[in-house]
Amino acid sequence: MCSSEHSEEWMLCPQCDLMTRLPPIAIGQKASCPRCHAALIVNWSEPRRRPSGYALAALFMLLLANLFPFVSMQVSGLGSEITLMEIPQVMVSEDYASLATLFMLFVQAVPAFCMVTLLLLVNPLPLPQPLRIGLARILFKLKSWGMAEIFLAGVLVSFVKLMAYGDIGIGSSFLPWCLFCLLQLRAFQCVDRRWLWREIAPQPPLPFRPQAGISGLKQGLRSCPCCTAVLPAERSLCPRCATIAHARRRHSLQWTLALLFTSVIIYIPANILPIMVTEALGDRMGSNIMAGVILLWSDGSYPVALVIFIASIMVPSLKMLAIGWLCWDANGHGRRDSEKMHLIYEVVEFVGRWSMIDVFVIAVLSALVRIGQLMNIYPAPGAILFAAVVILTMFAAMTFDPRLTWDREPENSMKEPSLDGK
Ligand SMILES: [Zn+2]
Ligand SMILES: [Zn+2]
Numbered sequence: 001m002c003s004s005e006h007s008e009e010w011m012l013c014p015q016c017d018l019m020t021r022l023p024p025i026a027i028g029q030k031a032s033c034p035r036c037h038a039a040l041i042v043n044w045s046e047p048r049r050r051p052s053g054y055a056l057a058a059l060f061m062l063l064l065a066n067l068f069p070f071v072s073m074q075v076s077g078l079g080s081e082i083t084l085m086e087i088p089q090v091m092v093s094e095d096y097a098s099l100a101t102l103f104m105l106f107v108q109a110v111p112a113f114c115m116v117t118l119l120l121l122v123n124p125l126p127l128p129q130p131l132r133i134g135l136a137r138i139l140f141k142l143k144s145w146g147m148a149e150i151f152l153a154g155v156l157v158s159f160v161k162l163m164a165y166g167d168i169g170i171g172s173s174f175l176p177w178c179l180f181c182l183l184q185l186r187a188f189q190c191v192d193r194r195w196l197w198r199e200i201a202p203q204p205p206l207p208f209r210p211q212a213g214i215s216g217l218k219q220g221l222r223s224c225p226c227c228t229a230v231l232p233a234e235r236s237l238c239p240r241c242a243t244i245a246h247a248r249r250r251h252s253l254q255w256t257l258a259l260l261f262t263s264v265i266i267y268i269p270a271n272i273l274p275i276m277v278t279e280a281l282g283d284r285m286g287s288n289i290m291a292g293v294i295l296l297w298s299d300g301s302y303p304v305a306l307v308i309f310i311a312s313i314m315v316p317s318l319k320m321l322a323i324g325w326l327c328w329d330a331n332g333h334g335r336r337d338s339e340k341m342h343l344i345y346e347v348v349e350f351v352g353r354w355s356m357i358d359v360f361v362i363a364v365l366s367a368l369v370r371i372g373q374l375m376n377i378y379p380a381p382g383a384i385l386f387a388a389v390v391i392l393t394m395f396a397a398m399t400f401d402p403r404l405t406w407d408r409e410p411e412n413s414m415k416e417p418s419l420d421g422k
Helices: 049-067 086-093 097-122 129-145 148-163 174-189 193-200 252-272 289-298 302-330 338-368 381-399
Strands: 010-012 019-021 029-032 039-042 071-075 078-082 167-170 221-223 230-232 276-280 283-287 375-379 418-421
Touching: 010 221, 010 230, 039 193, 049 097, 049 174, 071 148, 071 338, 078 086, 078 338, 086 097, 086 338, 097 129, 097 148, 097 174, 097 193, 097 338, 097 381, 129 193, 148 167, 148 174, 148 302, 148 338, 252 289, 252 302, 252 381, 276 338, 283 289, 289 302, 302 338, 302 381, 338 375, 338 381
Parallel strands: none
Antiparallel strands: 010 019, 029 039, 029 418, 071 078, 071 167, 221 230, 276 283, 276 375
């Protein structure tokens, strides 16, 4: 049995399953996997004070952002002004409670919850151990569902869309919201998952001394997907964080393909049905995503037309193709170029959430453009379908096990993690 002091030195790459022995890492340095270059650990200076400061400041900015008017619009003497909280209220009054819930969850509740959780976990508070473990388990799962910065991008796109119709103004809450987006991203960035789990409980001892440069699967070891502890492959329950997992995610490809197939089916009506209805001087006109892009392009707003085209049409379609390709390749087909497939996986993971921009644009437009007889914008069923496509493809990417891409690789000669400054 390898003692628990030594178990902290060993780490299985969560992305490619390569066993590495972590050298001593200086403050401010980052260790990356020698094979897939995923960041393994970062040794932050002031690991408690830094994230606490950012999280507190972020929460204060979130409070300010909810107190005052957010944005306003003036069209020929008539005006409308909204606060952040009015956006979901308007959607509920239009019978789009599902969109309002998504907005409240992704834009406000999840980022706020994550900031409070960070504060509770990085500071040595007398919390009961099961609560600490439970909070740490959900914290990293929720991370990709916080979409404050994507909403901000949606607000900016709405501004450009509306500039043709009237004067857009920003309220006192707008700047605090921008700061909130930056601060919450930074707070997350300054917390190293492995450090946080070590603070909660020591890594369980290793059953034997591992060999660096060989995948965990080949030596009968697995990495806990939640707390990164190295465990015997046959033990499904992690003794530190109580997460149940296996050496490879069970039925990963089946799940990914099922979710992918569902999203492809929903993607067709999401593109055909209108995503919003514009009512101007008594005329009601529905428009789908492509029609919106064409309208922007013909108005001369080329950059915004491109942003919407890339975020709402290109990214979802390419993402679905890429997930399909990853599954096909992991199933033993293709040219078996693990580095290239890994790059594709990382891009899919990163860009997936950004397709939500269009849903947030509709949220802002339908809340702000309420100018009596002159002009009104309402959400339409296509928006819900489109949101469903984005969420389903996010789940599809999450259920895909990236280690499958690397399993056929021969042993690696590079055993030492690469260190660089952070
Ligand atoms: Zn790796
Ligand atoms: Zn664990």
